[in-house]
Amino acid sequence: MSMSEAEARAEGRREAAPVAVVALLVMVVLALVSWSREWELLGLPWWVWLFVGLPSLLLTIDLAMALRGVGLVRTRRAAVVLLALLVLGNFVALAILVAALVTTSTEDLGGGELLLTAFAIYTTDVIVFGLLFWEVDAGGPAARLHLRERKPQDFQFPQDGQPDDRAPWRPQVWDYLYVSLTNSIAFSPTDTMPLTVRAKLVMGLESAISAVTILLVAARAVNVLGS
Numbered sequence: 050m051s052m053s054e055a056e057a058r059a060e061g062r063r064e065a066a067p068v069a070v071v072a073l074l075v076m077v078v079l080a081l082v083s084w085s086r087e088w089e090l091l092g093l094p095w096w097v098w099l100f101v102g103l104p105s106l107l108l109t110i111d112l113a114m115a116l117r118g119v120g121l122v123r124t125r126r127a128a129v130v131l132l133a134l135l136v137l138g139n140f141v142a143l144a145i146l147v148a149a150l151v152t153t154s155t156e157d158l159g160g161g162e163l164l165l166t167a168f169a170i171y172t173t174d175v176i177v178f179g180l181l182f183w184e185v186d187a188g189g190p191a192a193r194l195h196l197r198e199r200k201p202q203d204f205q206f207p208q209d210g211q212p213d214d215r216a217p218w219r220p221q222v223w224d225y226l227y228v229s230l231t232n233s234i235a236f237s238p239t240d241t242m243p244l245t246v247r248a249k250l251v252m253g254l255e256s257a258i259s260a261v262t263i264l265l266v267a268a269r270a271v272n273v274l275g276s
Contacts, residue, residue, distance in 0.1 A: 064190075064221060064222045065112055065180055065183065065190075065222045066109070066112035068176055068179070068180060068222060068226065069105065069108045069109045069112050069176075069180070070109055071172075071176060072102075072105045072108075072109075072135070072172070072173050072176040072177065073102060073105040073106055073108075073109045075102075075168075075169045075172050075173055076098050076099065076101060076102030076105060076169060076173065077099070077102065078169070079098045079165060079166060079169040080095050080096060080097075080098040080099045080102075081095075082165060083095035083098060083162075084096075086161075086162070088162045090145055090146065090149040090153075090162070090166065091145060091148055091149050091152070091153075093145065097145070098142070098169075101138045101139075101141055101142045102138065102173075103138070104131065104134040104135040104137075104138050105135060105138070105173070107131060107134075108131055108132070108135065108180075111131070128184050128189070129181075129184055129185065132177065132180055132181045132184055133181075135173075135177040135180075135181075136177055136178070136181065136254070139170060139173050139174055139177055139258065140258065142166075142169070142170050142173075143170050143258055143261060143262060146163075146166050146167065146170060146262075146266065147261065147265065150163075150265065150266070150269050163266060163269060167262055167263075167266040167267075170258075170262050171233070171259060171262050171263065174233060174255060174258050174259055174262065175226065175229045175230050175233050175259075176226070176229075178229045178232075178233070178251065178252075178254075178255040179222070179225045179226035179227075179228065179229035179230070180222070180225070180226075181251055182203075182204065182225040182228055182229060182248075182251065182252075183220075183222045183225040183226075185203055185247065185248065185251065186202065186203040186204050186220070186225070186248070187201065187202050187203060187204075190222075193219045193220075201244075201245075202244055203243065203244055203245045203247065203248040204220075204225075204228065204241050204242065204243060204244065204248055205241065205242045205244055206220055206224065206240075206241050207240050207241070208220075224241075228241045229255065232252050232255055232256060232259075233255055233256070233259035234259070236256040236259065236260050237256065238252065
């Protein structure tokens, strides 16, 4: 990797650093509240949420190091693998919550515990998949900094179809977070369309996780709070 490409990757990853910190803080808050309230889903200790959030810590360290240069992750493949670990961690958290919903009685599973856990899972879901979209699309952030045209694309944004005589438009991490948020709410694409099979698979996976989190957990939460 040439120096210019390394700098481009560092610049691209620096813009995602605040987002990774939020994902880490969400899991830390869930762990601390679980510890103070003595919440134990499935009998698991409070620190299990710190273990689930470990990939978020690694990503935060990597992006923090990128603030001063090149982070720990030097290749796009390694970045995708790290983000895949975050997806796996979020899936494990959802599996714990769903198992608790199935096996725990309404009296033993409080509404506050259920809602906070679901909120943490949903928030990290939006952040993790937004970062994954950002890393996957059109060769990743480093490639998008060098390309004058975003081709080939994995996602088609509304701005891609609009003529612009100024500097070529390219999406930032916040654009992908918006795509992730709307996809997690609508369970389908909204204004940004997936163009490749991998983009459709990733968006479909996020929709499935958010559907389970929102629909099943919300239904149980209403039952718990109303009892």
